[in-house]
Amino acid sequence: MTDITFITQTKNLIDNLKSVCANYGLGNDGNEFKIITQVFLYKFMNDKFQYEAKKVNEKLATAKNFQETLEQLSEEEFKFLIALIGPDIPQLHAEQTITHLWNKQTQDDFARLFDDTLRGISIENSEIFSVKSSGGAKDKMFDDLSQYISDSSQRDAFCKALINKLVEFSFERMFEEKYDFFATIFEYLIKDYNTDSGGKYAEYYTPHAVARIMAAIMVNEEVSGVTCYDPSAGSGTLLMNIAHAIGEKNCSIYSEDISQKSSNMLRLNLVLNNLSHSIPNIIKTNTIAEPYYLDQKFDYIVSNPPFKLDFSDFVADLSKDRFKDRFFAGIPNVPKAKKESMSIYLMFIQHIMYSLSKTGKAAIVVPTGFITAQSGIEKKIREAMISRNMLRGVVSMPSNIFASTGTNVSVLFLDNQADNEHIVLLDASKLGDTIKEGKNQRTVLSKKEEQRIIDAMNKKLPEEDFSVVISADDIKAKNYSFSAGQYFEVKIEYTDITAKEFEEKMKTFETNLSVLFNESKTLEIEIQNNLKGLRYE
Template sequence: MTVEKTRKHIAQTKELIDDLKAVCANYGLGNDGNEFKIITQIFLYKYLNDKFTYELRKVKPEIFKSEDWVEALKALPEDEYKKLEFQIESDIAFLKPEHFIPYLFNRQDQPDFAKRLDETLLDIAATNNDLFAVTTPDGVKIRLFEPITEYVSSKRDAFAKALINKLVNDINFEDVMTEGFDFFSTIFEYLIKDYNNDAGGKYAEYYTPHAVSKIMAAILVPEPVENVTIFDPSAGSGTLLMTLAHAIGANKCTVYSQDISQKSSNLLRLNLVLNNLVHSIQNVIQGNTMTNPYHRGKTFNYIVSNPPFKLDFSDDIDELNKKVNQERFFAGIPNVPKKAKSKMAIYSMFLQHIMYSLDKNKGKAAIVIPTGFITAQSGIDKKIREEMIARNMLAGVVSMPSNIFATTGTNVSIVFLDTQNDGNVVLIDASNLGRTVKDGKNQKTVLDPKEEQQIIETFINNDAIDDFSVVVSYDDIKAKNYSLSAGQYFEVKIEYVDITGEEFDSKLKDFESNLNLLFAESDKLEKEINDNLNALRYD
């Protein structure tokens, strides 16, 4: 896709979002958490319309010669319309004539229009439930759409009309359907700044910075691969999975995920739909990965994760402790702090789960962890590092700049695992890269593309660069008490300058003279202070 075309569609996407936000604001939902649901669902409804229309033009071009193509479509015999299910690609939502935006637009003045809009969305979800439903571990199916007009307390018909009217403007996404345009990142990044507050919900927790996801994917997949599985046990909205899938190719990988949040699972489903990965929606699981891992027993070729660093899972401790001796939690379960239960090191649980879930023959992983993990002198963190070495699976660590995540002050690193590692471990200290920018009330560090590429190429090429990277062996790491901090392996260089005996004596005399002057000044100050103290009187 050309730069001009990309800019055009980014602008159109933002324009539609702004239009939908204006509607929500006019009906009392401005910056409301439900506003996010409404905008993303209405945008998805628009996308599915344009996607189906794009495919329909290829198999039934004569339909669009009609002045009202939706009515022409509706006039088709029932058996002929059903044949379209076999003619149109199987990973596309199949729509009935009454599901199309123009059909609703022409009926917006009929009674109970809000009910008609909600029922249309629910019927699309029911018609395509096998393709688009997210599953919970106990088998419950979470459908694609939910009623959206119920979020306004009055004037529901007017609200529904206003939404539909925003969808019949000149914005059409048909011409970008095969271009690989990333709708989701445009939607999410554009909306995120409005909802990263207490009133709108902390949606930022679901989004990993582009630089981090790009570095992880590029290092994991330096060469083309096919027919592989990718997994994220704490998937959020799926940023890491989507970046990795694009690096591999959407038709060359199958996505698996689990996340405890229904909101996150719904966002991930949206992400999969918008990124031509509908075939993987059946593998999206909403549930607790730690206590009820749905994909347990299956191993994966690639695993990416930005697990929660601090999360209260004290209610799950008893159940987890029953499993502490199992292979999955070989290093143990973190203790419950007496205070601040929200500061439990849950990431160590995810690290162990990822090591357990990685394909033993051809498995690679990249995990975002707090930088403190790489130097901990005892406890679960050190046990995990020791096990990474014992299994010959540690490939390297990249320590990122501070504030790479605008929403947290925690310094982060990325641990890379490879079950076929050759014994070399690449340690990179990228903490001095990037520039600081303002992101709302927060400061964040942004890497430019050259810096991102520097990290990627240094890792892939196993390059050792002064004060930036080092390549060490497993024995080297053991000798350093399993520290994975690049700085501890850098050579300390002392520069020597040859001088004559006369120059040495001259410098020494200068030092002595300067010291004498400083001592004299010190004596003078000491006398002045004592004189001032003695002069003090109480009146």
């Protein structure tokens, strides 16, 4: 089975689940998102359990009927099976599999059986698969999905329809493959539910090109046993890309995000990307006001923080002593009007600088205006990056690289072991092709253009009107500007011409000027005549 075939079948499964919801009156309903993502998670956990069980148990691996053989295992054999597959793998009993439910469709009160099954899986797998809040409370992996159908007489049929869609194919054959292609599936899965326009704590997609570039620049050597953190993780695109660059088994993922929806999607993304061992590190919290990982330092930090957001509800608490070191450059003022325009991203930048380990690296998406602001918190932060020798480089991205916002963005690359004599500033604003995406325009980078950016940063390559390699002192001399354009060399080109060519050019200039002067005199006379004709009435 090829990646394309697999992706097509998986997208068909998602469409079929949406169709079931629509047929039972839940199309575009607020609960449709929960149903689709939770059923999809159940499907993946089921297939992952079967795949791992076959790897460690020869009887199950060679069985003509996996379900029958699983049901025939003794209690001791089953306990031994669970021990062998390990704690990071979903653990299901024989009566909790999709096949078992499919075989029980003629049973009365099937909806109750369906809900009880998912509830049991949630309880038994909560230690590794539940998302925690900052207070330590764990969420439920699955709701009683049948209860979203208001007509109780339709609940059995609804749950049966869901199960019938889940048995049509298996993920198992793809578990040996590299997981990068799951990004396409995951985006397709959540594209209708991840709002990107307005609203408090609205979630935004980070384009995969930006995420790939960030990961490739940050990870240019083999590492292991490292920690990766995102303080505004969303659905986890940035974390998935850096984990792939490092190697899923070589890193642990940590995240914070205020959105329960984003935290649940990140959990699913971790499962899809072979990173379920990091699910206990997903924390639903307000990173700025109630940071769960305040006392922990990280090796790699990636972030596309919200740029503008009203945080006036908790701004007073941020002046407490425990936050003083973190917000060294200050806290943005609360405007009298348009509180939603508060620059919360400045808080995230300072939080990230505070959270880096002594050898840590970070990549942060910021509005491009940040890199040239001549005063305020923005400049104080830039000054600190230079004085602390943290700045590795900056990439200014093309306009509309994010389809959902017209804000121009740049990516800051920080490194606590940066070479302050060879800082790379890069202007990629002229790259990419513009395509229409819905109502918006989006700039798309080619693979070649992505690699050009990566090479210029990693190899420290200066290129005319594209990249410069400068020192910290050069940046101080330019009033701490991080804009590549301010360091480009201005070149004046000279062209040799003959005396005759020079004379002809001068005659042409004189003729053109004479015509323009005559037109100007005519206009002056017309204006004077019009003024003389004006009368007071």
